Amino acid sequence: MEGGVDTSPEGEASAERRETPAPGGPRRAPADPKRRRRRGGAGARVVGETLGVGQSQIGEPFWPAQLAVLVAIILSATLPDKLTLGPSWLLPVFEGILLLGLAITTPMRVHPEHSRRRQVAILMIALINTTNLISLVLLAHYLLHGGRANGRELITAGALIWLTNVIVFGLWYWETDRGGPAARAARTGVDPDFLFPQMTDERLGRDTWSPKFIDYLYVSLTNATAFSPTDTMPLSGLAKSLMGIQSVISLVTIGLVVARAVNILQ
DSSP: OBTTBOOSHHHHHHHHHHHSOOTTSOOOOOOOHHHHHHHHHHHHHHHHHHTTOSOEEEEEESHHHHHHHHHHHHHHHTSOGGGSSSOTTHHHHHHHHHHHHHHHHSOSEEESOOHHHHHHHHHHHHHHHHHHHHHHHHHHHHHHHSTTTTHHHHHHHHHHHHHHHHHHHHHHHHHHGGGSHHHHHHTOOOOOSEEOGGGGOGGGTTTTOOOOHHHHHHHHHHHHHHSSOOSSEEOSHHHHHHHHHHHHHHHHHHHHHHHHHHHHHO
């Protein structure tokens, strides 16, 4: 017995009997190295998904945001030609092509998100936002200097611009809070840009709850109607800037439309 190992002849014979199968007994097939590799790959994949490594299907679904973009594009396409730069169909068609490309290349759920895909999404949101601001400037011009002609058409266009404004800033909030939906799903530890009520109460799932697109759309709607935050507070400078810009745009749009409506009724 050396170091806890039996080196006597009896011990060696016993070890040989354990290693040598009995005559006529079942023989154990050697382990398949491919099976071992497959088992290892599955385990690595599970660990990778748990740690947020690679493409796992635990992220937020993207179809609500894609549907909102489609609605915003349709609203922009229905504006009168006088409130758009160039043909009224040109920019909506370009935006639709970008949306189609994102819908094809983006899975239903994805995390972590591809950086190039996110850059294209932000570009599309910025494009819709810019065209909507241009339409608002043209609307202000025609409402202030257009007399009574086509007054009702311009009021309807103002309502469409206001609705588009709500959708666009809901997309901004959704795409910028904590680095975007993919980063939120991965729980990277980035400080939040918005403080939702659910994040302050353990009974509402403070540690497990994560906002979805509908939450950001609701924040945009309340900010556009109240011209200030309601139940959700902006924390970062970016969030405060976005909410301030949206409040000003909404106030100007509603003010112009209401003033024009009063003028028509008189």
